[in-house]
Amino acid sequence: MARRLTQQDIARMAGVSQTTVSLVLNNRAEGAVRISPETRERVIRVIKETGYIADPAARRLAEGRNRILGVFTYEAVFPATSADFYHPFLVGIEECTEEAGCDLLLFTSARASGRRRRIFDQDSRVRLADGCVLLGHTVDRDDLARLITDQIPFVSVGRRDDAGGPVPYVGADYASAAGALVRRAVALGHRRLVYVGAGTGAESWADRHRGFLDAVTELGVEGVKAGGAPDVDAVLATGATVAFFEEQADAVTFMAAARHRISVPADLSVVTLGSATRPVRSDIDFTGFLIPRREMGRRAVELLTGVIENGGTPQELLPCELIEGSTLAAAGPGAGPRPPAS
Amino acid sequence: MARRLTQQDIARMAGVSQTTVSLVLNNRAEGAVRISPETRERVIRVIKETGYIADPAARRLAEGRNRILGVFTYEAVFPATSADFYHPFLVGIEECTEEAGCDLLLFTSARASGRRRRIFDQDSRVRLADGCVLLGHTVDRDDLARLITDQIPFVSVGRRDDAGGPVPYVGADYASAAGALVRRAVALGHRRLVYVGAGTGAESWADRHRGFLDAVTELGVEGVKAGGAPDVDAVLATGATVAFFEEQADAVTFMAAARHRISVPADLSVVTLGSATRPVRSDIDFTGFLIPRREMGRRAVELLTGVIENGGTPQELLPCELIEGSTLAAAGPGAGPRPPAS
DNA sequence: TGATCATGGTAATGCGAATTATTACTGGGC
DNA sequence: GCCCAGTAATAATTCGCATTACCATGATCA
Numbered sequence: 233m234a235r236r237l238t239q240q241d242i243a244r245m246a247g248v249s250q251t252t253v254s255l256v257l258n259n260r261a262e263g264a265v266r267i268s269p270e271t272r273e274r275v276i277r278v279i280k281e282t283g284y285i286a287d288p289a290a291r292r293l294a295e296g297r298n299r300i301l302g303v304f305t306y307e308a309v310f311p312a313t314s315a316d317f318y319h320p321f322l323v324g325i326e327e328c329t330e331e332a333g334c335d336l337l338l339f340t341s342a343r344a345s346g347r348r349r350r351i352f353d354q355d356s357r358v359r360l361a362d363g364c365v366l367l368g369h370t371v372d373r374d375d376l377a378r379l380i381t382d383q384i385p386f387v388s389v390g391r392r393d394d395a396g397g398p399v400p401y402v403g404a405d406y407a408s409a410a411g412a413l414v415r416r417a418v419a420l421g422h423r424r425l426v427y428v429g430a431g432t433g434a435e436s437w438a439d440r441h442r443g444f445l446d447a448v449t450e451l452g453v454e455g456v457k458a459g460g461a462p463d464v465d466a467v468l469a470t471g472a473t474v475a476f477f478e479e480q481a482d483a484v485t486f487m488a489a490a491r492h493r494i495s496v497p498a499d500l501s502v503v504t505l506g507s508a509t510r511p512v513r514s515d516i517d518f519t520g521f522l523i524p525r526r527e528m529g530r531r532a533v534e535l536l537t538g539v540i541e542n543g544g545t546p547q548e549l550l551p552c553e554l555i556e557g558s559t560l561a562a563a564g565p566g567a568g569p570r571p572p573a574s
Numbered sequence: 575m576a577r578r579l580t581q582q583d584i585a586r587m588a589g590v591s592q593t594t595v596s597l598v599l600n601n602r603a604e605g606a607v608r609i610s611p612e613t614r615e616r617v618i619r620v621i622k623e624t625g626y627i628a629d630p631a632a633r634r635l636a637e638g639r640n641r642i643l644g645v646f647t648y649e650a651v652f653p654a655t656s657a658d659f660y661h662p663f664l665v666g667i668e669e670c671t672e673e674a675g676c677d678l679l680l681f682t683s684a685r686a687s688g689r690r691r692r693i694f695d696q697d698s699r700v701r702l703a704d705g706c707v708l709l710g711h712t713v714d715r716d717d718l719a720r721l722i723t724d725q726i727p728f729v730s731v732g733r734r735d736d737a738g739g740p741v742p743y744v745g746a747d748y749a750s751a752a753g754a755l756v757r758r759a760v761a762l763g764h765r766r767l768v769y770v771g772a773g774t775g776a777e778s779w780a781d782r783h784r785g786f787l788d789a790v791t792e793l794g795v796e797g798v799k800a801g802g803a804p805d806v807d808a809v810l811a812t813g814a815t816v817a818f819f820e821e822q823a824d825a826v827t828f829m830a831a832a833r834h835r836i837s838v839p840a841d842l843s844v845v846t847l848g849s850a851t852r853p854v855r856s857d858i859d860f861t862g863f864l865i866p867r868r869e870m871g872r873r874a875v876e877l878l879t880g881v882i883e884n885g886g887t888p889q890e891l892l893p894c895e896l897i898e899g900s901t902l903a904a905a906g907p908g909a910g911p912r913p914p915a916s
Numbered sequence: 917t918g919a920t921c922a923t924g925g926t927a928a929t930g931c932g933a934a935t936t937a938t939t940a941c942t943g944g945g946c
Numbered sequence: 947g948c949c950c951a952g953t954a955a956t957a958a959t960t961c962g963c964a965t966t967a968c969c970a971t972g973a974t975c976a
Contacts, residue, residue, distance in 0.1 A: 341675050607935095
């Protein structure tokens with residue numbers, strides 16, 4: 233097993249010192265360091281001939297940088313089944329990492345005794361990377377806190393609330409998107425709106441609900457809430473003319489269950505707040521919004537490189553694109569005066 | 575910026591030497607090394623309290639291992655579009671890497687000036703990993719040769735022929751699978767078979783064709799060949815009762831084009847040699863075989879860890895699972911004496 | 917003619933952990 | 947009292963690279 237080349241080897245071949253090789257390699261010319269063009273040439277030639285490549289580990293140790301960005305997920309990045317929650321994010325992450333000239337490290341080794349991965353187990357390897365992106369709605373609070381106290385550069389995609397300190401994040405602006413949809417519904421004459429879903433728990437749910445409520449209040453219309461389960465009776469009983477579903481999957485279930493009783497959007501308009509989290513087969517063209525997952529991935533990496541360079545705690549919400557769809561129509565005649573179509 | 579903890583810090587806190595901390599950490603007790611239970615306890619407590627974690631880079635430098643496995647692909651791993659060629663492989667790769675307790679490095683930085691990635695560019699980072707898996711039918715020959723001469727542990731998934739030396743690989747046994755399908759067709763009474771496709775170029779095509787030819791010869795039936803383009807007339811003109819398509823996509827095109835002229839499998843049986851490479855929408859239940867992509871990924875990692883440990887040049891072909899499907903039926907009456915159903 | 921300076925390079929040191937070689941101490945045997 | 951064996955821990959070195967501090971040489975100047 234031929235030991236791999238070191239700068240020492242190159243130095244010997246070029247008849248210079250290891251220092252010189254390092255200097256040439258890193259193109260250090262400023263300040264007190266000087267290398268004559270001839271020497272530089274000679275060293276470069278040897279490097280080219282041998283195809284020498286610096287050991288990244290040693291490099292990292294010496295200068296504390298790697299050009300490796302880590303991605304931590306709590307489940308397998310490449311799921312065997314399912315329509316793949318992580319994928320869209322990763323598309324953006326990979327793109328941007330490539331542009332930054334970095335490599336991407338997937339922390340597949342982080343597996344606790346149980347099923348779920350942990351960032352800080354007995355033998356965490358986060359520090360292999362210069363920083364990392366956290367993926368998943370259910371990022372562990374302790375892990376997060378530890379990342380903060382250890383001052384490990386990271387950006388969370390999704391999770392946002394404090395964990396022993398402010399968390400750097402990229403999120404989607406669910407509140408605004410939900411609000412915009414409410415506004416659109418009201419413009420179409422709806423005066424009684426129902427929010428179907430928990431409206432609490434993960435931040436993303438709370439945000440949607442808040443956006444809904446704020447808009448409803450601001451516009452002076454009625455907003456009610458039905459529990460998380462998509463119970464057809466409960467929803468219809470509210471007397472609302474439009475239903476906002478927290479989860480697209482629930483909307484699908486609801487529509488299937490209500491098929492024989494009402495017609496959408498004639499009798500009831502349906503709006504979904506974001507694309508499916510749980511994979512659901514459905515070809516219904518819902519009115520709702522698109523979570524900019526890919527863009528979130530990109531942005532997370534951009535922010536991460538910033539954090540690595542200069543520190544800081546960037547926090548950003550990205551706008552969601554509204555989907556026209558066909559499940560939101562003007563309110564029926566019973567819903568009050570019909571305004572002109574917007 | 576609080577500097578991160580080092581073994582030195584732990585040592586100070588526990589009132590011992592850095593050596594002792596390292597020893598405790600790695601549970602080294604054999605041979606000449608001895609640590610009293612009390613000391614060990616003390617050190618462990620400090621480690622627990624502080625949550626100290628060894629710097630992976632330093633570790634790597636000292637012991638020459640990383641527990642990082644690299645994956646090299648010539649295009650983005652996470653394609654924005656398409657049904658994703660790499661994905662199934664990666665599922666297996668990730669699974670197995672996780673089991674091995676390693677992390678996965680995606681070489682996203684390897685991008686030449688052009689569009690296509692190169693392993694050995696001016697500043698290759700392959701050596702970041704202990705070894706790597708190469709993915710893609712079109713692995714660059716020079717890159718391969720370089721990997722061999724540089725003695726970098728790797729396993730190629732797919733590509734197989736020499737590149738200045740034998741290449742360690744995991745492949746799919748297309749030849750056997752194609753042969754098995756020929757046997758099945760012949761058992762169903764087919765006596766004239768046509769192979770539709772190039773039959774050359776990438777090894778995988780050549781293998782399929784060879785498997786087809788060998789089986790045809792062995793069974794003493796007629797095997798003919800139609801060029802790569804799925805020209806309906808050309809295929810029908812051969813007078814064959816069953817057509818073997820190198821590419822599933824071509825079979826789809828063919829069936830669409832021939833829809834009004836013949837019925838499958840009544841007039842002509844159709845067999846596809848492997849699942850689609852190019853993404854094609856089709857719900858035809860083709861008779862053919864499944865490329866064990868996920869298993870190939872798994873196996874590649876297994877072999878890779880072997881190579882890293884002990885060197886060697888493992889070469890393996892994995893069996894493909896036959897798919898019964900519904901496009902292969904007994905040969906029509908004009909095809910000669912009908913044998914008993916197998 | 918010695919002092920000053922620019923030039924081109926090198927020796928030495930540090931990064932954090934693993935490992936090898938070495939030391940300090942204790943108790944036993946004679 | 948001296949040597950040996952056994953135990954417990956440490957000092958010193960190594961990994962490959964980056965960086966700082968330093969040294970040699972020759973030219974320039976007063």
